[in-house]
Amino acid sequence: MVKKGLLTFPSLPSIVATGVTAGPLEKKSPFHSHFDKIYDDESCDAKTNEHGHAKLMEDACMIALSKLGKVPSDADFFLVGDLVNQMTPSNFTATSIGIPYIGVFAACATSVSSMLLAALLTESGMSQLTIAGSASQHNAIERQFRYPIEYGAQKGETAQWTATAAGIAAITPHRNGVPSIVCGTFGKAVDMGMTDPLNMGAAMAPAAADTLKRHLEGHNKQVSDYDCIMTGDLGKNGFAIFIKLVQNQGITNIDNFSDAGMEFYGKNPDFMAGASGAGCSAAVYLSEVYAKLLSKEYKKVLLIATGALLSPMSFQQGDTIPSIAHAIELTMK
Amino acid sequence: MDKEKYAKIEQSITPTTPILKNVFRAFITGGTICLIAQFIAVFYMTFFNFTERTASNPTVATMIFISMLLTGFGLYKKIGQFGGAGGAVPITGFGNAVISAAIEHKTEGYVLGVGGNMFKLAGSVILFGVFSAFLVALVKTILVKLGVATW
Numbered sequence: 001m002v003k004k005g006l007l008t009f010p011s012l013p014s015i016v017a018t019g020v021t022a023g024p025l026e027k028k029s030p031f032h033s034h035f036d037k038i039y040d041d042e043s044c045d046a047k048t049n050e051h052g053h054a055k056l057m058e059d060a061c062m063i064a065l066s067k068l069g070k071v072p073s074d075a076d077f078f079l080v081g082d083l084v085n086q087m088t089p090s091n092f093t094a095t096s097i098g099i100p101y102i103g104v105f106a107a108c109a110t111s112v113s114s115m116l117l118a119a120l121l122t123e124s125g126m127s128q129l130t131i132a133g134s135a136s137q138h139n140a141i142e143r144q145f146r147y148p149i150e151y152g153a154q155k156g157e158t159a160q161w162t163a164t165a166a167g168i169a170a171i172t173p174h175r176n177g178v179p180s181i182v183c184g185t186f187g188k189a190v191d192m193g194m195t196d197p198l199n200m201g202a203a204m205a206p207a208a209a210d211t212l213k214r215h216l217e218g219h220n221k222q223v224s225d226y227d228c229i230m231t232g233d234l235g236k237n238g239f240a241i242f243i244k245l246v247q248n249q250g251i252t253n254i255d256n257f258s259d260a261g262m263e264f265y266g267k268n269p270d271f272m273a274g275a276s277g278a279g280c281s282a283a284v285y286l287s288e289v290y291a292k293l294l295s296k297e298y299k300k301v302l303l304i305a306t307g308a309l310l311s312p313m314s315f316q317q318g319d320t321i322p323s324i325a326h327a328i329e330l331t332m333k
Numbered sequence: 334m335d336k337e338k339y340a341k342i343e344q345s346i347t348p349t350t351p352i353l354k355n356v357f358r359a360f361i362t363g364g365t366i367c368l369i370a371q372f373i374a375v376f377y378m379t380f381f382n383f384t385e386r387t388a389s390n391p392t393v394a395t396m397i398f399i400s401m402l403l404t405g406f407g408l409y410k411k412i413g414q415f416g417g418a419g420g421a422v423p424i425t426g427f428g429n430a431v432i433s434a435a436i437e438h439k440t441e442g443y444v445l446g447v448g449g450n451m452f453k454l455a456g457s458v459i460l461f462g463v464f465s466a467f468l469v470a471l472v473k474t475i476l477v478k479l480g481v482a483t484w
Contacts, residue, residue, distance in 0.1 A: 152429050
């Protein structure tokens, strides 16, 4: 059954392994013990930040494959994305890794959109092993969207800090003993007229609320069905707005709600409203959440990755910020 | 839900900019930078052959040099985050804008990278600075010609 962006996967494709890499500042993350590799250098000892970004992603892929005892040539599809112009870090990773590649862009929601597409390929029987995920590198993304790294611009408390992290999932047909993908919902691009690129949580919150509503209604689920409902990178402010919108929908019990971006740096005020970036949600989902599913602490989770679909040019031209949220439901039996 | 209704919800939750706190911090930061520059100007007047008028050039150059070092060591962005406009408005902020862009674009080469981009933030300051100086000079010239003011 596929209708209005709703996806169900009766064959229950499985996330059999994950690879998560992160930069040096990410040691401050409460999730860092679950990361597979943490670099001492922000650009991973590569000659440019963009090459460092590619290395971050490539190492995460190799870690995920090595956990399975596989090599890149064993994989059928490579579905990844990032936020740099024309996604060159993903392109360079795809070049060196050599798996048939489809670049995926949904801004910071790429973590989930790539996994949903991987699940579709697996469900259709076209894939025995697909590598999916996303990454971001602080310096490369900040220069893409904002000012030079060393420029002394003041950021307010609604601004977010692009995380240096990559999260990669290896997805295969169903296997027992690992988390499986039950269903998902592709989001609609929602634009509520927000224009401030230093308050992207406010732009993304309505998209997350819309996707949550459509997922629950479309798949006939309740909020209480889940051990954890985690949004992507709304940050403190965006998450507070999201909760307000959810409560306006008549959902009162919000104990199981959290946000990967808000939690990423342990709510440290040095990082303003929290983390953002395509690697933020991917890293948390595929380390912390994945580990809790494996240990059966979580049985069922709903992950709603959020993305702000702006470019530096679009906001300079005065355009509002359209946003998107994609949802994926994972279960552990 | 319509945009206006959402804007109301958003505004009720998004924290307002702490203007008083920011103004105070900008005052302290900008004031401190100017105080340091004043010491340097006095230093040039005391130990070198500069007058109050001519000391400004070497003072500005020294302040930009200090700003360059602070930017290179990753400290100026911390001053900027604390002081806001207090860090941006003095000449050190201008230096920071130029130097941070130059560092950022070094990977694209010296001509297209550093040369083509180092004024991408500061360029508008130069353009509108020169243009406003031209306008002010024009007004003053007219006033002097009319005998209303003197140079």
